[in-house]
Amino acid sequence: MSRKQNIIASAIKANIIDDNLTVVGVMDLDGLQKTVADAYAAFPENFFHTFAVKANALVNVLKPLREYGMGAEVASPGELMIAQSAGFEAKDIIFDSPAKTISDLRTCIKHNISLNVDNLQELERIDHLIKEFPNTKSVIGFRINPQIGSGKIASTSTATATSKFGFALADGNNRQQLINIYKDRPWLQSIHTHTGSQGCELTLMAHGVKVITELAEEINTFIGHQQIVRLDIGGGLPVNFTSEEVTPSFQEYADILKATVPLIFTKKYQVKTEFGRAIAAKNGVIITRVEYTKNSGGRHIATTHAGAQVLTRTAFLPKSWPLRVTGYLPCGEERTIDNSELVATDVAGPCCFAGDLICVNQLLPKLTVNDYVMVHDTGGYYFSNHFDYNSLPRVGVYAVSGPDDALKIDCIRKADTVEDVLSKM
Numbered sequence: 214m215s216r217k218q219n220i221i222a223s224a225i226k227a228n229i230i231d232d233n234l235t236v237v238g239v240m241d242l243d244g245l246q247k248t249v250a251d252a253y254a255a256f257p258e259n260f261f262h263t264f265a266v267k268a269n270a271l272v273n274v275l276k277p278l279r280e281y282g283m284g285a286e287v288a289s290p291g292e293l294m295i296a297q298s299a300g301f302e303a304k305d306i307i308f309d310s311p312a313k314t315i316s317d318l319r320t321c322i323k324h325n326i327s328l329n330v331d332n333l334q335e336l337e338r339i340d341h342l343i344k345e346f347p348n349t350k351s352v353i354g355f356r357i358n359p360q361i362g363s364g365k366i367a368s369t370s371t372a373t374a375t376s377k378f379g380f381a382l383a384d385g386n387n388r389q390q391l392i393n394i395y396k397d398r399p400w401l402q403s404i405h406t407h408t409g410s411q412g413c414e415l416t417l418m419a420h421g422v423k424v425i426t427e428l429a430e431e432i433n434t435f436i437g438h439q440q441i442v443r444l445d446i447g448g449g450l451p452v453n454f455t456s457e458e459v460t461p462s463f464q465e466y467a468d469i470l471k472a473t474v475p476l477i478f479t480k481k482y483q484v485k486t487e488f489g490r491a492i493a494a495k496n497g498v499i500i501t502r503v504e505y506t507k508n509s510g511g512r513h514i515a516t517t518h519a520g521a522q523v524l525t526r527t528a529f530l531p532k533s534w535p536l537r538v539t540g541y542l543p544c545g546e547e548r549t550i551d552n553s554e555l556v557a558t559d560v561a562g563p564c565c566f567a568g569d570l571i572c573v574n575q576l577l578p579k580l581t582v583n584d585y586v587m588v589h590d591t592g593g594y595y596f597s598n599h600f601d602y603n604s605l606p607r608v609g610v611y612a613v614s615g616p617d618d619a620l621k622i623d624c625i626r627k628a629d630t631v632e633d634v635l636s637k638m
């Protein structure tokens with residue numbers, strides 16, 4: 214039996230899918246450990262790999278990742294607290310977010326958590342905080358947008374000319390301005406870029422790394438000594454969603470990086486990565502149950518319980534995020550052409566909109582009521598989505614009523630703090 218058949222068999226044996234729990238996400242911790250080992254094996258010792266917590270913000274996934282040797286890259290106060298709950302030490306956390314509040318910044322600087330500055334206004338806030346905490350051990354870098362172009366998916370491309378992330382390096386006089394910024398601030402010791410995620414070619418990612426490495430060299434030369442000691446090169450290694458094959462591998466990326474920017478493979482800089490999807494995606498699956506089937510206009514439709522609530526990207530942007538599914542009989546045997554006829558199938562989710570589909574018009578062995586459906590490669594950014602209803606810190610809901618000139622506003626759902634959300638997890 215394959216690993217995945219064993220996973221289905223143990224889920225059925227343990228009776229974990231029933232009328233109340235109709236969707237489960239399963240993470241394979243052995244797979245995760247091997248993936249982290251592959252990442253470490255591909256790069257030399259001056260590389261430290263942090264996990265992009267947004268890809269899987271579950272304490273019980275983060276704890277093992279920490280034990281396997283990863284740090285944590287967090288991009289919101291919620292992720293920061295989740296990482297702290299998972300036991301990551303301040304020195305192993307890096308905080309990236311384009312919308313850090315003064316209190317987020319103070320928390321980081323006071324507690325020696327490293328961070329990347331997104332823009333000049335944020336820099337001004339940090340200037341004040343550094344005066345308050347002059348002995349902070351936070352390693353602070355500037356996030357650079359190298360403006361080198363887009364990958365295949367616009368919404369995951371962060372190095373476009375007009376990207377919302379980072380300091381636009383190629384605009385106007387920005388390069389020289391940045392060099393002066395570093396010269397005036399000896400505490401700016403790192404530099405950061407993240408060219409994009411799924412859909413970006415390895416060559417584009419490597420180009421982004423080359424731009425910040427050359428910039429770091431230029432800044433250090435201008436200052437007259439090596440002030441920048443760390444290069445944070447982001448995540449973004451894409452994942453193959455079309456088969457079980459792990460491609461591209463960490464080794465392929467390392468080879469391209471080495472050919473493009475050999476300097477980062479010497480010990481001159483500490484290099485941090487922030488891989489998310491490449492660590493988590495292929496080590497997780499969603500298992501759900503077929504509640505009903507029907508035929509509409511010649512299409513076999515299998516309605517399951519996994520839809521936009523756990524497969525958000527796929528439901529809303531199906532062309533960018535296609536997923537593979539496999540059907541299983543209620544006893545756990547895989548549906549194949551040997552035990553079922555092939556039919557054009559839509560596997561649907563439970564949400565009340567027509568686009569709530571896991572896959573459309575796929576020739577699949579015919580699914581029937583009470584079958585199980587496994588949705589592959591969903592260990593990152595799917596069932597662990599930190600944007601979901603369980604974890605919306607700082608979002609309150611208000612109602613207004615009355616005449617325009619005397620509107621009454623009432624809170625109808627109090628905003629949870631991050632601490633409130635964590636205490637419910």
Ligand SMILES: Cc1ncc(COP(=O)(O)O)c(C=O)c1O
Nearest residue numbers: 265407410448449487488489490
């Ligand atoms: C700054 C930063 N680092 C790392 C990541 C992780 O990207 P991926 O999951 O594609 O590796 C992201 C993704 O949005 C990001 O914005």
